[in-house]
Amino acid sequence: MKRNNDNIKYDSKVISIRNLKKAFDDFEVLKGVDVDLYQGENLVVLGRSGTGKSVLIKIISGLLRADEGTVNVLGQEITNITIKNLDRLRLKIGFSFQNSALYDSMTVKENLEFPLRRHVKNLSTKEVNQNIEMILEAVGLSQAINQMPSELSGGQRKRIGIARTLILKPEIMLYDEPTAGLDPITCIDINNLINEVQERFHTSAIIITHDLTCAKATGDRVVMLLDGRFKYEGTFEDVFKQTDDEMVQRFHDYNFIE
Amino acid sequence: MKEKTKSKFFLSKKIDKVFIKLNDIWLFVFRFFKEVFVPPYEFKEIVNQCFELGVRSLPLISLTGFIIGIVFTNQSRPSLESFGATSWLPALMSIAIIRAMAPLVTALIASGRVASKIGAEIGSMKVSEQIEALEVSAINPFKYLVVSRIVATTLMVPALTLYTALVALLGAFVNVYQFEGTSFTSFFVQVFEAITFLDVFSSVIKSFIFGFTIGVVGCYKGYTSSRGTEGVGKAANTSVVTAMFLIFIEELLSLQIINALRIVD
């Protein structure tokens, strides 16, 4: 199950976050997060519900504004970026949403075609179709091309959501709980897909989860978000075998109890 | 601690909330005007919405307009009969339908059908993170969803109003023909003699305002709907209520203005 990734370039950071703080009204969610993502790496962020994992990647993709600190993505500081530059940067970031966020009113094909047509100019219909077929094949759902999102299962929706972000050939993938609410077999499929995406498209990824099986299968490095800060950074084994912090152990034991 | 929370509010918590809300809506409208004239234009989506919100309303509007024309004419006849003045029916219907009924009935039907549809649609997109999905794929969701729908309702409600007026007049004609035997040409000659340019013009302008209101309310309620599926239902429901309420207020205001203009005329 353990990952073996030779593609990581430790001399090249694609995301670099320093002292990131974010509060909603008086409620501090992130209290000074420091983290780097290296090129070609899968970084897993673990944490309990409500610790601000989604908030973190929403800040990285510019959906939320940071209160304090610096967030550097692909060499650009995004805390004070213009909307035009932000949009340009967003094309290089794929965001897989917690509940897939497929466009309900469009078929699977239209879901994929929509971002492609808007951002890649002068594509012939043939090229568009080729792109769509290639991506659907990559996520293993070629047969779903004409279905509506409402006709798909949770796991299939996740795959189409991932396909929709891949179609613009992003350099960074952000996965928000890719395995939440899926059965264990489908979880393994999604884990494999995440690894395949990394190998095939040479992306760097932040994977947010509280599923330790997913963390173990996909993570080159694991960090734990506790009380607004990152703690216990290292490989999966480092974090869970060598730390005797009570919180971490409880997290581990609970996950593997079933 | 208690004092701190108190000093946060300007008047009382409730009144402050109303002002904050009004300010929010104002900013929403302001943002619409800021974005509507700036390229890229969402022509395709506007046409799409004109079809969805306008053309798809035709069956309901045709039925309602026609029946209202018949019923209104029929119910007005006895009062005119007592003066022996049933020959005035075409003129009376013409004024009633074009000045008042067509704009109001169309706007109310559109509130029920269109504002709720917009509220529910945008609300569910908001709740299921689809709006954020647009945003992260570098598509301006305000422009794509909101501007296109407000433009569509602003254009389609006046068009539908003219159509309702026509259908209602046809209903009136059917009734008048049945009882008084007035011919088609003679009916419509009387209809057009009874109305002035100001009547048609003010109705069309009024409908633009109604259409704009319906679009803004539906979009605002949907776009600001709270998380959770109940937020969607609430967005749809309050869209209808708010739109209707605003339309009645606008109707009253425009009545005053048009009457003032009539006197100047």
Ligand SMILES: Nc1ncnc2c1ncn2[C@@H]1O[C@H](COP(=O)(O)OP(=O)(O)OP(=O)(O)O)[C@@H](O)[C@H]1O
């Ligand atoms: N837009 C917002 N406005 C106000 N509060 C928010 C907002 N987004 C998140 N929060 C708050 O921030 C905290 C962290 O939320 P977040 O969604 O990041 O949690 P999470 O770690 O992703 O949890 P989960 O595993 O349940 O998805 C929560 O307490 C939430 O209430």
Ligand SMILES: [Mg+2]
């Ligand atoms: Mg989350």
